[in-house]
Amino acid sequence: MSHVFDSAQALLAAEGIDLGHTEWLTIDQPRIDLFAEATGDHQWIHVDPERAAQGPFGACIAHGYLTLSLVNLFLPQLLTIDNLAMGVNYGSDRVRFPAPVRVGARVRGRGQILRAEQLADNVQLVVRVSVEIEGESRPGCVIDTISRYTFNPVTE
Structure with missing residues (x-):
């Protein structure tokens, strides 16, 4: 379920809230293979099921x-x-990969708004997203994303 924000004030007031989680997504070998093809990273731990086993x-x-x-x-x-x-997308503060995501695993995103601050006409929002792995205690990825939003003027 997506949280909806429609103003700078609403975003600024959201600092600290838990955004909940997304639906599960299965990571299958065709997705991994497509990523390998797109990036040129064909390391065997990603694309050779027999050797990786x-x-x-x-x-x-x-x-x-x-x-x-x-x-x-x-x-x-x-x-x-x-x-x-x-x-x-302004960037990120930190990116970590605490646990491997094995083929066939189901993952989902969990979010929390860490910081929201006014910067001139923009709101800078830092959201921590953890890519949770079903059945695992550690996530596959944790990132603190930084985005900047400029809202349309309010018309009366």
Whole structure:
């Protein structure tokens, strides 16, 4: 369920809230293979199921950057920003990969608004997104995203 914000004031007041989680997404080998093709990273732990079965993870694992890229899929499921003139991805504070995401695993995004601050005409929002792995105690990825939002003027 997406939390909806339609003004700078609403975003600023949301600091600290838990955004909940998204639906589960299964990480299958075709998704991993497509990511390998797109990035040129064909390391055997990602794309060779027979060799990976004998490796340290017991199966192929998703690329860390594939897991990270899912944050772009999960963020709009966690929060919706309406009445925008413009929104931009400003960067991130931290990215970590605490646990491998094995092929066949189900993952979901969990979000929390860490900080919201007014910067001139923009609101800078820091959202921590954890890519949770079903049945695992540690997430596959944790990132503190930074976005900047400019709202349309309020008309009376």
